[in-house]
Amino acid sequence: MELLDKKFTHNEDVAWRVIEGEALLVSPRTSHIFPMDGIGTRIWSLMDEERTGRDIARVLEEEYDQELSVVESDLSLFIDDLMKNELVRVCE
């Protein structure tokens, strides 16, 4: 199964707040801080255990008026980055 066919949820260890429309994530384990821009914040909010990566890509395609293939490619890289930093995990 490809990454975008999976569903995602926030790592419960990660503290986060949306400040002035942009999410700021803090990993207590590493003390690293991850600021997100507007689209990153939108993706973060869509990771709700219900949507697959492809569902999220379709929402972004509509909201940002981009080609689906481009959105999926960028989203895949973004999710990969979130997972490497242990900010999200795949739902079982």
Place this chain on the structure above:
Amino acid sequence: MASTIEIGFAGIRYSIDGVNLEEETGPFLDGFRDAAMPGDTYTVKLDRDPMWKDREPSFQTTPAWNKEALKIKLSFCDAEVDFVKRRARILTGNNIGLFGLLRFLSATHLIRNGGFLLHAASVLSSDGSYVFTGVSGSGKTTISALAKEPLKILTDETTAICKNSGSFEAHATPFAGDMGNIGVNAGGRVRALFFIEKDTHFRHRRMERAETIQRLFQNIILTVADRSLTDLLFDSVSSFAKAVPCFELGFRISEDIWRYIDGITR
């Protein structure tokens, strides 16, 4: 020799019972022994294990934590702390690492009470305090050295930010930098916070709240890898960034800096 030492700063008091405490602390706590200073008092019992071997140092430790009490293994001690009853029992070796222990207790206590411990110099003036934070080498000690009477240095290294009746105060701590404990054990309402860096000229920029929060987190002493504490810290830092004007400040080494700061914050 067994003894008890009592110290206080930033609204926290410690009554520490143990062996050879005076030998370890030397003169470094002398400015913090004001018995009249009010504060929440922690009773700390230090026991020594002659067979103790230090573990690998770690700035981040995952404790057993139930939001009121914790058991934690630091590199230099095993600690059981009840933050409600304000009692701590410590088992350690010959080098008790008292300052590391106090830093850990203070950082956690402050976060639980709406504040935080910050890598920052701070200076007290007649109208409040000014806080200067930044990475090592950014100029915390340099700025402190430029503060002349009637300004009073609180600390050149570690500032306690305390919430008091809805406003934020900067307080001295015994966790000193290059200048040693040259500050006064006092505090005052924070007038402004600056993220500093040395430069060839003076410049400043008022910072947005989100950027302030992000940069504050990089300078806060967060000793416990715990989600609930980090959530509390998020709220404290967010309130601070809303209540206190925060600036990026480039400065050249000159006593004119205080006139420049006065102009920014007036």
